[in-house]
Amino acid sequence: MIHYTCDRCKREIDACHETRYTVRIEIQASSDPALADFDEDIDHLTELHQVLEGIADDDLDFPLSLPAQIVRYDLCPECHQQFLKNPLGRDAMMAIGFSNN
Incomplete structure (x- = not known):
C-alpha cells in the first residue's frame, strides 16, 4: 500500500478517504532578449x-538549452487551501522582520 505525506505539514494523507493534491512546478532559466547586449560591429548571421555548423559536426552531443527542473509536492486539503491563498509564501517572508543595522 502506498502512503502519502503532506509535504507542507507532514501529516499522513489517507488517499482512500480524502483528496490528495499534487503541485507540480517547472523551473526554467529565461532571458529577456530586449536586455541582451548587441554589438553593432559583430556579424550575428555569420556567428549563427x-x-x-558546429552542431552538425558534433551530431548534437550537447543540449541546446538548459533542461527544466520539475519538482512535485503532495498536499493535504488544508494545505492545498493555504497554498492557493499564498503560493509563494510571501506573508511568511514579510513576517520575519530584520533590523535596520
Whole structure:
C-alpha cells in the first residue's frame, strides 16, 4: 500500500478517504532578449552559421538549452487551501522582520 505525506505539514494523507493534491512546478532559466547586449560591429548571421555548423559536426552531443527542473509536492486539503491563498509564501517572508543595522 502506498502512503502519502503532506509535504507542507507532514501529516499522513489517507488517499482512500480524502483528496490528495499534487503541485507540480517547472523551473526554467529565461532571458529577456530586449536586455541582451548587441554589438553593432559583430556579424550575428555569420556567428549563427558557425554555431549551426558546429552542431552538425558534433551530431548534437550537447543540449541546446538548459533542461527544466520539475519538482512535485503532495498536499493535504488544508494545505492545498493555504497554498492557493499564498503560493509563494510571501506573508511568511514579510513576517520575519530584520533590523535596520
